[in-house]
Amino acid sequence: MTPVLGIDIGGTNTAFGLVDADGHVIAHGSLPTRGHGSFEAFVEAVRVAVQDCMDAVGIAAISGVGVGAPNGNYFTGNIVFAPNLPWTGILPVAQLFEAAFGAKTVVTNDANAAALGEKKFGRAKDFDDFILVTLGTGLGSGFVANGQLIYGHDGFAGELGHVVAVRGGRTCGCGRKGCLERYASATGIVITAQERLSDPDCNSLLRVHGARLTATHIAEAASAGDATALEIFDYTARILGEVLADTVAITSPAAIVLFGGLANAGELLMEPLRRHFETNLLNIYQGKVQLLLSALPGSDAAILGAAAIAR
Amino acid sequence: MTPVLGIDIGGTNTAFGLVDADGHVIAHGSLPTRGHGSFEAFVEAVRVAVQDCMDAVGIAAISGVGVGAPNGNYFTGNIVFAPNLPWTGILPVAQLFEAAFGAKTVVTNDANAAALGEKKFGRAKDFDDFILVTLGTGLGSGFVANGQLIYGHDGFAGELGHVVAVRGGRTCGCGRKGCLERYASATGIVITAQERLSDPDCNSLLRVHGARLTATHIAEAASAGDATALEIFDYTARILGEVLADTVAITSPAAIVLFGGLANAGELLMEPLRRHFETNLLNIYQGKVQLLLSALPGSDAAILGAAAIAR
Numbered sequence: 001m002t003p004v005l006g007i008d009i010g011g012t013n014t015a016f017g018l019v020d021a022d023g024h025v026i027a028h029g030s031l032p033t034r035g036h037g038s039f040e041a042f043v044e045a046v047r048v049a050v051q052d053c054m055d056a057v058g059i060a061a062i063s064g065v066g067v068g069a070p071n072g073n074y075f076t077g078n079i080v081f082a083p084n085l086p087w088t089g090i091l092p093v094a095q096l097f098e099a100a101f102g103a104k105t106v107v108t109n110d111a112n113a114a115a116l117g118e119k120k121f122g123r124a125k126d127f128d129d130f131i132l133v134t135l136g137t138g139l140g141s142g143f144v145a146n147g148q149l150i151y152g153h154d155g156f157a158g159e160l161g162h163v164v165a166v167r168g169g170r171t172c173g174c175g176r177k178g179c180l181e182r183y184a185s186a187t188g189i190v191i192t193a194q195e196r197l198s199d200p201d202c203n204s205l206l207r208v209h210g211a212r213l214t215a216t217h218i219a220e221a222a223s224a225g226d227a228t229a230l231e232i233f234d235y236t237a238r239i240l241g242e243v244l245a246d247t248v249a250i251t252s253p254a255a256i257v258l259f260g261g262l263a264n265a266g267e268l269l270m271e272p273l274r275r276h277f278e279t280n281l282l283n284i285y286q287g288k289v290q291l292l293l294s295a296l297p298g299s300d301a302a303i304l305g306a307a308a309i310a311r
Numbered sequence: 312m313t314p315v316l317g318i319d320i321g322g323t324n325t326a327f328g329l330v331d332a333d334g335h336v337i338a339h340g341s342l343p344t345r346g347h348g349s350f351e352a353f354v355e356a357v358r359v360a361v362q363d364c365m366d367a368v369g370i371a372a373i374s375g376v377g378v379g380a381p382n383g384n385y386f387t388g389n390i391v392f393a394p395n396l397p398w399t400g401i402l403p404v405a406q407l408f409e410a411a412f413g414a415k416t417v418v419t420n421d422a423n424a425a426a427l428g429e430k431k432f433g434r435a436k437d438f439d440d441f442i443l444v445t446l447g448t449g450l451g452s453g454f455v456a457n458g459q460l461i462y463g464h465d466g467f468a469g470e471l472g473h474v475v476a477v478r479g480g481r482t483c484g485c486g487r488k489g490c491l492e493r494y495a496s497a498t499g500i501v502i503t504a505q506e507r508l509s510d511p512d513c514n515s516l517l518r519v520h521g522a523r524l525t526a527t528h529i530a531e532a533a534s535a536g537d538a539t540a541l542e543i544f545d546y547t548a549r550i551l552g553e554v555l556a557d558t559v560a561i562t563s564p565a566a567i568v569l570f571g572g573l574a575n576a577g578e579l580l581m582e583p584l585r586r587h588f589e590t591n592l593l594n595i596y597q598g599k600v601q602l603l604l605s606a607l608p609g610s611d612a613a614i615l616g617a618a619a620i621a622r
Contacts, residue, residue, distance in 0.1 A: 071595065080595055129464040143561060145463070150456045152563020153440040154599060157456070159560040162593045164553065174593055242475065249470040250454060250561055252463020282473045282485055283392055284382065288465060 002063040005050060005101065006307030008110055008299040009033060009069035011084035011137025014042075015299035016050055018059055019307035023121045025300060029053040039087045040096065047100040065097050065105040066310030068113025068302040070138060074309075075155035077107045083173030084138040106309050110134065110302050111158060112149055114294075115142025117305030118257050122296045130255045131247065132294075132301070133160065135262035135269075138173075139181035139188075145251050160247065161185070165239050184240035186215040186261035192232050193218055204228035219265040233265070234272045241276030248285050259294030259301060266293065313374040316361060316412065317618030319421055319610040320344060320380035322395035322448025325353075326610035327361055329370060330618035334432045336611060340364040350398045351407065358411040376408050376416040377621030379424025379613040381449060385620075386466035388418045394484030395449040417620045420469055421445065421613050423460055425605075426453025428616030429568050433607045441566045442558065443605075443612070444471065446573035449484075450492035450499075456562050471558065472496070476550050495551035497526040497572035503543050504529055515539035530576040544576070545583045552587030559596050570605030570612060577604065 003018040003026055014033045017025040031049050036042040054060070071082035077094025079085065097105040108116075115132035118124040124132065128147040134140040139161035143150040150157045161181030162174055169178030170191065182188050190213055196202050205221040206213060206229060221229035244256060262269060274291055281289070294301055314329040314337055325344045328336040342360050347353040365371070382393035388405025390396065408416040419427075426443035429435040435443065439458040445451040450472030454461040461468045472492030473485055480489030481502065493499050501524055507513050516532040517524060517540060532540035555567060573580060585602055592600070605612055 127464070129468075141561075145456060145461045145468070146459050148457050148459075150461075150562055152456070153438070153565035154563055154596075156595050157440075157561065157563035159563075159593060159595075162560050163557040164591070167553070176591075176593065242478070246474040247561065249473050250452075250468065250558065251461055252465055252468035252470075254464035280475070280487075282470060282487065284467050284470075285465075 002061050003059060004307045004310045005062045005065045005103070006113075006303035006305070006310065007046065007065065007067045007097075008113065008302035008306060009067065009072075009085070010110065010299070011070065014046060015303060016046065016053070017300070017303040017307070018053065018057070018062065019304060021311065023304055023308070025303065026059070027053050027057045030299075034086050039091050042087075043096045043100050050101070062101060062103050064103050064310035065101050066113065066306030066308070067093055067097060067105060067107045068110035068306040069093060069107065070110055070140060071156070072107045072109045073155040074106070074108045074112070074151055077105070079107070080156075104310070108306065108309060109140065109142065109158060111140030112142040112151070113305035113309070114140075114259065114301040115144055115149060115305065116308050117296065117301035117303070118294060119144060120308050121304050122294055122301055123257050123292050124255065127254045129251065130253045130257060131160075131251065132257050132259070133244075134260040135185050135258060136260035137185065137187055139185045143251055160243070163243055163247075165243050180239070180243050184236055184243075184262070189215050189218055189232060189236045189262060192235055193229075196228055196232060202228055215262050215265070219268055222265070222268045233268050237269055237272035238276040241273050242280050244277050245280035245282075245285075248289055249282055252285065253289060255290040255292055257292045257294055259296070263293055313372050314370060315618045315621045316373045316376045316414070317424075317614035317616070317621065318357065318376065318378045318408075319424065319613035319617065320378065320383075320396070321421065321610070322381065325357060326614060327357070327364070328611070328614040328618070329365065329368070329373065330615060332622070334615055334619070336614065337370070338364050338368045341610075345397050350402050353398075354407045354411050361412070373412060373414050375621035376412050376414050377424065377617030377619070378404055378408060378416060378418045379421035379617040380404060380418065381421055381451060382467070383418045383420045384466040385417070385419045385423070385462055388416070390418070391467075392485075415621070419617065419620060420451065420453065422451030423453040423462070423469055424616035424620070425451070425570065425612040426455055426460060426616065427619050428607065428612035428614070429605060430455060431619050432615050433605055433612055434568050434603050435566065438565045440562065441564045441568060442471075442562065443568050443570075444555075445571040446496050446569060447571035448496065448498055450496045454562055471554070474554055474558075476554050491550070491554050495547055495554075495573070500526050500529055500543060500547045500573060503546055504540075507539055507543060513539055526573050526576070530579055533576070533579045544579050547573075548580055548583035549587040552584050553591050555588050556591035556593075559600055560593055563596065564600060566601040566603055568603045568605055570607070574604055
């Protein structure tokens with residue numbers, strides 16, 4: 001059977017996969033999201049990369065395209081005002097990818113796509129009520145309740161990254177202040193580190209990286225026992241744990257599945273996260289909500305989920 | 312056709328109605344929720360009040376009982392740790408009401424019942440994605456997404472009153488700090504007023520009520536132009552508007568329907584609420600979410616919703 005193309009547009013990288021009917025990724029590829037100038041040029045770069053990938057594995061045609069992207073809208077097929085992408089305004093994603101590939105294209109929020117991927121093929125297989133949280137350049141989320149993805153009346157449900165975690169806090173790309181993703185994401189944890197390092201008395205392994213500091217560096221320093229890096233993970237986990245505990249009071253999920261760059265820190269994040277999450281839960285929820293790391297590799301959750309909608 | 316009994320157990324009053332298949336309330340009644348000693352004695356008082364009501368209108372039998380109550384659980388039929396009720400621990404509501412009335416009894420959260428009532432008979436008829444918020448002794452909520460009530464994996468979804476609105480804020484009946492219902496409810500607005508009046512320089516009409524101050528008094532003073540009372544409504548609306556704006560980022564509803572004691576203040580609450588809500592919304596939601604007051608009288612939304620589940 002002709003495979004489907006699943007595409008995951010992230011703030012930094014765009015990953016894609018050719019997916020068969022059983023949810024197997026036949027071939028993978030990726031390219032940087034940035035540096036293409038216009039969105040049209042980006043779509044063309046994706047087309048070329050996918051064509052190269054198809055040629056390499058001898059696939060002649062695809063039967064559909066599914067795109068997961070920040071602020072991707074299932075109802076309109078557009079990306080709308082995505083603060084973590086290099087293009088502004090309304091991007092006609094479905095229309096441009098349909099033209100590029102000559103195949104029907106559906107669009108959804110990247111985290112919604114990942115939630116569907118986790119539900120069909122990942123750790124959320126047995127859950128009808130769960131939340132998928134992506135901790136990448138930003139923080140995305142997909143909410144599943146009663147076994148169905150919550151799209152909301154306009155297709156924009158699940159913007160947990162823009163729940164205000166700290167009133168009057170850090171300025172966000174959305175123009176508001178204190179949004180969760182400015183604290184709990186690969187970007188947010190670096191901002192926290194930079195704040196700590198702005199204190200000249202703060203003695204830390206992190207100093208050596210200067211302005212090139214990344215979330216991976218912070219995880220490495222924390223693994224090496226650096227007190228500042230450990231405190232940064234604890235702070236990040238506290239802010240995330242507080243908001244996740246509040247979120248449980250809304251949809252009461254059986255589990256919250258985490259993935260993305262920052263989630264790769266594993267127990268460095270999960271140990272303090274479980275602690276702060278439980279401490280902040282209302283008593284009726286305590287001890288009942290599993291915090292899980294995605295077991296699907298890389299961007300596969302989003303690619304598989306996007307492909308599943310396309311099929 | 313034999314009517315169904317719908318019961319709305321509130322923190323202060325318990326209202327009930329005999330409801331026919333078309334959703335008409337044939338007869339109404341109510342009694343105080345407090346002052347009965349045990350929960351068993353309360354159930355017996357409800358039974359007597361309902362029997363009097365049935366005798367008065369010549370109804371001999373009911374075909375089912377639906378109960379809406381704070382922390383009422385649809386899956387277990389129990390009320391569990393309800394901070395605004397006079398009884399503690401786990402209350403076997405379905406079991407005791409079934410014994411009292413000899414009819415099958417279903418239980419749900421009072422705000423979930425109200426959401427179903429609004430969906431079937433009220434202002435949410437045309438919405439598949441909306442939130443119902445009750446502003447009574449506490450703050451309850453029912454979330455509808457994809458046309459279905461969100462129960463969560465354990466039946467405890469929709470506890471918006473226990474989302475933390477102010478970190479480290481007022482102590483809540485649930486044992487945590489800063490819960491929304493300690494600010495935005497008939498109880499919460501009185502606490503705000505008492506805080507303002509503890510300043511001896513605060514000059515306000517509200518002083519005359521002393522310790523007997525109620526939300527209704529604050530609404531009356533605000534209507535009369537009392538600056539303190541107006542500021543109290545603005546503060547209450549700001550806290551509620553901030554949390555509702557965050558909540559929209561999760562389920563993206565077409566509307567939020569408000570009812571309950573504090574919502575009776577009408578435009579005194581709604582005008583500042585619309586303003587603070589819009590100010591705090593992420594740009595993709597601005598101007599799209601209707602804030603509505605319930606048009607169903609008194610407890611009818613919850614009674615009709617509870618009756619609808621029972622049927």
